[in-house]
Amino acid sequence: MPQFSPLPKSSQPLEKGLHKDGRRLTPQRLRVLHLFEDLGSGRHLSAEDVHHKLVESNTKVSLATVYRTLRLLVEMGFLHQLELSENGHRFELANDDHPDHHHLVCIRCGRTEEFECDEVLEAGKLAAERIGFQLVESTLNVRAICPSCTPK
Ligand SMILES: [Zn+2]
Ligand SMILES: [Zn+2]
Incomplete structure (x- = not known):
């Protein structure tokens, strides 16, 4: 069994992502995903926003790692990447309820x-x-x- 706690709302994308290519959700990837989960659907965060929130919650992580993690979560189907503004991409939860x-x-x-x-x-x-x-x-x-x- 995968080693993460069940996420009530987005269990569907979670399974989708895991089955897609068998890549694991490491604790760090999971932490980023939880951040989106906690905020709920309809929030659009930049990599800088995510980095800022992680640092605020005492998670030591570089912005480069956050970028990599976000890109991976997009590939795995957990997040959607939006190309909205000149100042970079935004990410949101990929959710069947939304x-x-x-x-x-x-x-x-x-x-x-x-x-x-x-x-x-x-x-x-x-x-x-x-x-x-x-x-x-x-x-x-x-x-x-x-x-x-x-x-x-
Ligand atoms: Zn949206
Ligand atoms: Zn404005």
Whole structure:
């Protein structure tokens, strides 16, 4: 049996990830994953955010290791990587309870809001069908400037 405590909410991605290629969740990977679990769905963190939170909780880890861990958790299917702003990637929990959604992101400060839109999903589906592609996901990332970053 894998040596980690059961995670109630995202047991599905957890199993998916483990079965995908048999890679182990080391304590450090698990700690990063728990961080996302504790925050819940719909939170979008940069590698710097994750690093900061780990250091705050007295976990000694370098930013480079955090990057590597995040990339691995994405490959294993636990996290989604979002390419939202100029200042780097954001990561969020890959969760079946939190299905296809879209992002409105401030290109200045990185504030990220989620929204749902069936029309976007439908447009993606139609386009894929028309061209004969097999649909994986339809996600719209809208780049914008939030009220706090708008010059008065
Ligand atoms: Zn999101
Ligand atoms: Zn902003």
